[in-house]
Amino acid sequence: MRKALTLVVTGLVAAVLGILSLGGLAAATTATEEEAVSQAEELIEKAKQANEPDPYTPAIYGSR
């Protein structure tokens, strides 16, 4: 009984941590890269349409 409980709790904790890790890693690598590219393209396009300078010029300290 005790071993079964240990296994269940261990499994659950490992599953939660695993999901969080995989989610985080996915966010940090593939998904974000794609999102960043599309977001950047969108912002550059918007700036062009508004006749404003490219927001990805080095002068930008950061964006919110």
Place this chain on the structure above:
Amino acid sequence: MVRDRLLLYAVAAVVTAMVLAPLAAPGYVLRYDMVFVPRQPLTWDLVAPAQGLPRAVPMDAVVSVLTQFVPGWVVQRIALGGAVLLAAVGAGRLVPTERTGVRLLAAVGYAWTPYLAERLLIGQWGLLVCYAALPWLVRAGLELRAGRAGAVARVLLAAAPAAITPTGGLIAFGVVSLLAPRRGRWRGSTIAVAGVALLNAPWVTAALVTDAGGTSDPAGVAAFAPRGENWAGPLTALAGTGGIWSAQATPASRALPLVPLVTLVLLALAGAGVGLLRRRTSPGVSARLLVLAGAGFLLAALGTVPGTADVLRWAVAQLPGAGLLRDGQKFLAPYALLLVVCVALGAERLVTRVERTNREVAGVVLGGVLLLPVAAMPDLAFGGAGRLWPVSYPADWPVVAGRLAADPGGEVLALPLSGYRAYPWNGGRTVLDPAPRYLPATVLIDDTLRVGDVAVSGENPRLQEIRQLIGAGRPAAETGVRWVLVQQHRADQVDPATLAGLELVYQGVFLALYRNPAAPPSPVMAAPARWAVVVALAVAVVVVIAALFRRYAGGLLRGNLRSEVQTLEDWHA
């Protein structure tokens, strides 16, 4: 005891290696506000900026002195590595517990906070030094409260690294002012508070003597207000110790929808741990720690709450020095520390309860809570998933520095007008222009900060004048600067008309240096007011030396060992 201490240091070292792994490669990590150069000259502008606000006083002076003896890349690694390592060890040792696992949990938790990740990714290493010093400072403050011999010196030695930036100095002053005073023990606490005030004297003096004025552009309040990282908004982000204004300095994992739930779990554990903290510390300590953390949280939230944001906007525009509060998230450090300590104690309580029924499960739970911060933000590993990467300065930089050293005198104007640059040799990462720290001269870089489509004006009156002239299409020669440095990382950025009348002195791949024949060399005259900053620096150094003498002159081994044992006993008193 020794084995536990070694284990704590070992875990801290592993965490440090995980976070800063890319720094094993040679070169300089240049990212946003993090600029290190091979040998930073000790110029007046770095010691006491004449026309800018002293945001890096006395940090720049300290780095300038250190890099006279060791290369900048070594200083960078010691600063970053030391900050992460000592943050972890300090938090681990601060927790009032006898369980090693709980100490390790606090160590990993404090070295893996969104706060640390975000301030690292925006390059504010001086603030991270304060973050690392904080648990040691709190511990020393508690020793002082307990009337321990030599505690004043420990307080001052922990506060000194924190005070290398104005924000860190203020946090240190707040901590000591709140923790040290105790009825009947005024002498020690008064000396400690006065000593920490003196450690803050360099930047306060520099702020008083600069021509920049003390007020800032109120547009900065909205631009630098805490930012929501996911669906839960900025206040929840702050509750999880994140919420920096910059999207580029936020780990991508913070946007995950599960993150607020992790914050909720941590807050629940912290809530469970507060009771243990109260029981295991002497009367009044937990309340003071809560006040400290609460004050930090309130300062962080000022810019995001509608009513207080308006007050802050007014204060930044009208009150000298209030600009320090505009990026309030940086004041979250004491909150982060208390959160981690309480989470560790909450986990201990939980584990103790589980242990009554099943010891194996208890170990798993403790391990799970220990790994929770890492699992929730895995992209802090490996320098923020590769965002920190060392590079080498192109050969142009030492050549230009050599030319300026050979013909000293006069200001250098860096063009195109921009404070931050994304060099191709730095992988396109944005970084504060290294010229003022690399070149042995007064270098003028634009101090306007562009946040998205908002331009937050700088405070330097000289640059304001230059911006107007250049903006009106006048040549740089009319600004009175002796040198113009063109950074050619982007083509067609400098109008040839701006360079009219200048003589090309050096043309490299990335840098071009021009001399203005209309401006003769003018030696830097140190105004008497600037000497006041030097005096304040000297006083701060004397405070540190006196504390070192007091701490180590009176029997190194005897004092150390006894104090460690006593500290542990006090926590349980």
